[in-house]
Amino acid sequence: MRQIPGGALGVLSKSAICLIGDRGDCAHFVSQIMNAGGFRENADWSYNAGRPTRSWSVANDLANRFGVTRKTTSLSVFTSRAVVGRPVGAHNGTRVYHVGYVMGKGGYATYRGVSYRVLTIAQHSSNYYGSMDGGAASGWRSESIWVTP
Numbered sequence: 001m002r003q004i005p006g007g008a009l010g011v012l013s014k015s016a017i018c019l020i021g022d023r024g025d026c027a028h029f030v031s032q033i034m035n036a037g038g039f040r041e042n043a044d045w046s047y048n049a050g051r052p053t054r055s056w057s058v059a060n061d062l063a064n065r066f067g068v069t070r071k072t073t074s075l076s077v078f079t080s081r082a083v084v085g086r087p088v089g090a091h092n093g094t095r096v097y098h099v100g101y102v103m104g105k106g107g108y109a110t111y112r113g114v115s116y117r118v119l120t121i122a123q124h125s126s127n128y129y130g131s132m133d134g135g136a137a138s139g140w141r142s143e144s145i146w147v148t149p
């Protein structure tokens with residue numbers, strides 16, 4: 001189990017990853033982590049007893065609600081702007097279609113000739129938690145547009 005950065009209230013483990021059921025979406029997953037880590041529900045962002053708000057369950061709405069709107073097409077800019085304990089997103093040119101939660105920020109690595117900070121990202125994926133440097137979150141390196149707070 002790992003403590004969730006940005007809040008001492010929650011823990012992240014593979015066996016307890018879906019704290020409130022399994023909706024099968026990245027925004028719901030990130031919202032659960034944020035809530036367990038100390039972000040408090042309100043009228044705009046809540047699970048609402050099984051009827052979640054759009055900003056809880058839709059990637060683009062969650063990104064807008066939490067100010068994850070700074071676009072970049074540079075991997076190194078994306079990783080330098082990413083904040084531990086906050087969400088990040090992948091953008092398709094129209095909207096944020098995927099979000100993850102930054103769990104850690106490490107040293108530097110190179111991908112396709114670009115130097116970048118290695119992020120550890122929790123996301124709704126096959127193993128939920130991993131590094132961008134060849135680990136479970138390595139898919140983030142090949143995106144073309146990213147968003148950060």
